[in-house]
Amino acid sequence: MIATNELRLLPWTTPDGRPCYLAPAGANSRLSRRADEIEALQLSMGAELLGHARALLDDRKADIGEIRFLAERLCEALRDALRVAESRGARLPAGDEENDPAEPEDRADDDRTSGSGGETA
Numbered sequence: 001m002i003a004t005n006e007l008r009l010l011p012w013t014t015p016d017g018r019p020c021y022l023a024p025a026g027a028n029s030r031l032s033r034r035a036d037e038i039e040a041l042q043l044s045m046g047a048e049l050l051g052h053a054r055a056l057l058d059d060r061k062a063d064i065g066e067i068r069f070l071a072e073r074l075c076e077a078l079r080d081a082l083r084v085a086e087s088r089g090a091r092l093p094a095g096d097e098e099n100d101p102a103e104p105e106d107r108a109d110d111d112r113t114s115g116s117g118g119e120t121a
Contacts, residue, residue: 006023006024007021007022007024008021008024008032008035008087008090008091009021009079009087009090010038010087011035011037011039011042011084012038019083022035034043039084039087039088041083042077042080043081043084045077046080046081049074049077050074051071052070053070053074056070057070
């Protein structure tokens with residue numbers, strides 16, 4: 001059995017709303033490429049919806065039905081974007097703390113803001 005953290009979360013769900021996963025068969029499998037296409041489409045549609053949202057919210061004559069419809073579509077777009085982020089984040093290689101290039105900066109920031117040196121940045 002494959003551990004869930006080795007599975008790719010797909011950008012769609014089952015008919016009853018449960019998440020779908022893809023067992024690792026390589027990043028170039030047909031289903032993996034299709035999932036990449038769907039993710040890109042979802043993110044693109046979310047960005048386009050955001051533009052429509054701004055225009056509708058700027059329109060003082062927009063009625064409650066239009067605003068409600070917008071809110072429902074924005075919720076769907078946010079759900080999709082969060083699923084894409086979760087899927088992509090889970091596929092990032094685990095960071096090696098010893099070789100993390102951001103670590104020295106983090107320590108310097110901590111020293112400046114912690115008050116341990118008597119000064120703050």
